[in-house]
Amino acid sequence: MSRQPAKPVRKEKAPPEVPSIITDPERNIQYDKGVFLGKGGFAHCYELKNRTTKEIVAGKVVPKQLLVKQYQRDKMAQEVQIHRNLSHPNVVKLLNFFEDRLNVYITLELCARRSLMELHKRRKALTEPEARYFTNQIVEGVLYLHELNIIHRDLKLGNLFLNDELQVKIGDFGLATTVESGERKRTLCGTPNYIAPEVLNKQGHSFEVDIWAIGCILYILLFGQPPFESKSLEETYSRIKNNMYSIPNTSSPSAVSLIRKLLDPTPVNRPNARQVHRDHFFKTGFMPSRLPISCLTMVPKFGRETTTAENLAPEGTSEGQQRSLQGRSGLQPILHHRVTDNADRERAQQMASEATFREPEDAYLSQLYGQMTNLLNKRMPDLAEEEAALDDYQSPECLPIFWISKWVDYSDKYGIGYQLCDNSVGVLFNDNSRIMLDQAGNELTYIEKTNKEHYYTMSQVLPNALTKKVTLLKYFRSYMNDHLVKAGEGAGQRAGDDLARLPTLRVWFRTKSAIVLHLSNGTVQINFFTDHIKMMICPLMQSVTFIDQQKRMLTYKFSNLTTNGCPQKFLHRLSYAKSMIERLMNDTSSVKGTSITTANAPQGRSASASSRHLLQNGQMHGSASVSNMGRNNC
Numbered sequence: 001m002s003r004q005p006a007k008p009v010r011k012e013k014a015p016p017e018v019p020s021i022i023t024d025p026e027r028n029i030q031y032d033k034g035v036f037l038g039k040g041g042f043a044h045c046y047e048l049k050n051r052t053t054k055e056i057v058a059g060k061v062v063p064k065q066l067l068v069k070q071y072q073r074d075k076m077a078q079e080v081q082i083h084r085n086l087s088h089p090n091v092v093k094l095l096n097f098f099e100d101r102l103n104v105y106i107t108l109e110l111c112a113r114r115s116l117m118e119l120h121k122r123r124k125a126l127t128e129p130e131a132r133y134f135t136n137q138i139v140e141g142v143l144y145l146h147e148l149n150i151i152h153r154d155l156k157l158g159n160l161f162l163n164d165e166l167q168v169k170i171g172d173f174g175l176a177t178t179v180e181s182g183e184r185k186r187t188l189c190g191t192p193n194y195i196a197p198e199v200l201n202k203q204g205h206s207f208e209v210d211i212w213a214i215g216c217i218l219y220i221l222l223f224g225q226p227p228f229e230s231k232s233l234e235e236t237y238s239r240i241k242n243n244m245y246s247i248p249n250t251s252s253p254s255a256v257s258l259i260r261k262l263l264d265p266t267p268v269n270r271p272n273a274r275q276v277h278r279d280h281f282f283k284t285g286f287m288p289s290r291l292p293i294s295c296l297t298m299v300p301k302f303g304r305e306t307t308t309a310e311n312l313a314p315e316g317t318s319e320g321q322q323r324s325l326q327g328r329s330g331l332q333p334i335l336h337h338r339v340t341d342n343a344d345r346e347r348a349q350q351m352a353s354e355a356t357f358r359e360p361e362d363a364y365l366s367q368l369y370g371q372m373t374n375l376l377n378k379r380m381p382d383l384a385e386e387e388a389a390l391d392d393y394q395s396p397e398c399l400p401i402f403w404i405s406k407w408v409d410y411s412d413k414y415g416i417g418y419q420l421c422d423n424s425v426g427v428l429f430n431d432n433s434r435i436m437l438d439q440a441g442n443e444l445t446y447i448e449k450t451n452k453e454h455y456y457t458m459s460q461v462l463p464n465a466l467t468k469k470v471t472l473l474k475y476f477r478s479y480m481n482d483h484l485v486k487a488g489e490g491a492g493q494r495a496g497d498d499l500a501r502l503p504t505l506r507v508w509f510r511t512k513s514a515i516v517l518h519l520s521n522g523t524v525q526i527n528f529f530t531d532h533i534k535m536m537i538c539p540l541m542q543s544v545t546f547i548d549q550q551k552r553m554l555t556y557k558f559s560n561l562t563t564n565g566c567p568q569k570f571l572h573r574l575s576y577a578k579s580m581i582e583r584l585m586n587d588t589s590s591v592k593g594t595s596i597t598t599a600n601a602p603q604g605r606s607a608s609a610s611s612r613h614l615l616q617n618g619q620m621h622g623s624a625s626v627s628n629m630g631r632n633n634c
């Protein structure tokens with residue numbers, strides 16, 4: 001592959017010069033600059049740690065050189081003016097703002113789980129209970145704003161942030177405005193993403209533009225794409241003006257009815273925020289009280305037990321085996337998910353069971369292979385390693401939610417055990433069945449080689465057929481805890497964990513130089529043995545993360561590698577990854593149809609054994625990859 005000589009990369013805007021210790025002079029607070037969170041049109045955002053209280057907040061940094069024009073300063077002042085007085089669980093809290101010689105700083109409540117935009121990229125269409133959960137919180141935030149006579153005017157997935165509890169937080173008040181009663185706004189600086197027809201038609205607009213945007217958001221959450229999307233902007237605008245959209249017939253009547261009301265072409269016909277909040281859609285059906293982190297990348301599991309207030313045991317378990325969620329010593333009482341009455345409950349159960357998980361046939365391998373081929377066919381300018389490590393080249397929002405932090409190869413007898421970065425553990429057995437135990441050590445998933453899933457809790461009596469595999473799982477778990485870097489006790493179970501479906505290891509093999517692991521959510525991970533560099537490639541975010549020798553996590557979008565350049569060292573690995581993906585594709589097809597059924601099948605019978613480097617004499621070989629990745633990275 002021909003390489004262009006290193007040349008300075010053209011950047012749209014110079015990154016801000018940010019001191020490593022930032023001082024809020026007025027309040028005499030010092031912050032340590034932490035990890036880079038991302039950049040927008042104006043701002044670069046970092047984790048900031050209060051040096052006294054140790055609290056971590058998000059710090060938006062805007063270089064003063066970007067605020068030279070009066071209108072830029074006015075816009076920022078207006079944004080802060082509106083945002084600073086707001087206080088609601090579904091609105092990002094603006095904590096403080098201050099400046100130093102170089103920059104203006106705004107400190108905000110930290111939303112460590114990014115935004116609904118990244119969720120959408122990873123998941124596309126969500127289940128209806130998830131769409132209900134997120135939209136309900138958006139509506140609660142909007143209701144609060146509208147009651148204060150504030151229109152947000154730019155509600156979009158990227159402005160709906162998520163904290164560690166996966167609570168929605170409305171942010172970015174750059175286009176927000178206040179309205180007097182009956183006033184209709186005539187001008188709007190900037191183009192809102194989900195622009196309402198009355199804005200396009202310049203008829204004057206008000207609160208109803210936010211309601212329209214909620215309609216677009218609910219549509220995207222349910223169906224995975226915007227209602228008026230087309231190939232060109234003109235066509236999209238024409239569809240908006242003519243109210244041309246269709247609703248897939250997979251949706252429930254209450255979802256269809258609400259979308260139609262929200263996307264009414266005539267603003268006065270749309271419900272106001274209070275009416276939306278009271279809508280049938282939110283009052284019926286399954287409303288999770290909390291969603292697990294895994295739903296950022298995997299469809300949740302809605303077993304029978306999770307859809308009822310009583311948390312009934314899964315089918316096939318007896319009364320005595322039912323799990324009691326109350327009164328478990330040492331555990332927080334778990335909030336019940338909301339289901340209204342018996343009829344609704346039945347419907348919710350039916351809907352939930354219909355939402356059974358279908359893992360894509362090859363878990364995105366061919367898609368990823370195509371992306372890698374495309375990327376490597378392009379000329380990527382050379383880039384010095386240290387330059388590539390600068391914040392401005394990074395896309396930290398694309399960092400995978402899960403990766404394998406430890407693994408133990410015991411495939412000469414049983415299989416491979418691994419720990420995910422959230423401390424959950426799994427085993428891929430030689431017979432291609434999989435088992436997974438969550439970080440709290442409570443929720444157990446068993447996946448047959450046919451991909452059929454079974455859910456249990458560790459407190460219930462498990463089927464005899466599983467005893468041996470669960471024993472092995474525990475064995476792997478304690479081995480990884482004892483012999484590899486100390487993992488610490490898993491956190492206690494939290495509400496919503498019963499809905500978690502964790503990604504599992506699907507296929508793996510070892511070469512002389514690396515172990516190659518493919519997770520069911522599409523992530524391909526390659527750990528290189530010699531220099532301990534690791535790479536995680538995600539087809540859904542179209543990005544690659546390298547964990548370098550200094551244990552830095554460097555995440556690049558494929559598109560940025562082509563425009564900004566790629567260090568030689570990473571380029572070699574990308575080429576290597578492409579051939580490994582090809583091999584995974586071949587392995588995956590050979591795994592299909594294998595007739596191996598026992599847990600400890602002889603080595604030669606495993607369909608994928610040919611590509612595994614099997615250790616002899618029952619030896620375990622393991623690796624703890626990256627012991628300290630920091631909170632943001634998990």
Ligand SMILES: Nc1ncnc2c1ncn2[C@@H]1O[C@H](COP(=O)(O)OP(=O)(O)OP(=O)(O)O)[C@@H](O)[C@H]1O
Nearest residue numbers: 037038039040041042043045058108109110111172
């Ligand atoms: N409260 C927060 N917590 C965590 N990350 C945040 C927070 N606010 C912003 N970010 C991150 O910082 C990035 C830049 O923020 P934002 O998009 O608000 O900047 P901006 O320049 O105002 O954007 P825009 O161009 O959309 O107006 C976002 O992509 C997001 O990843």
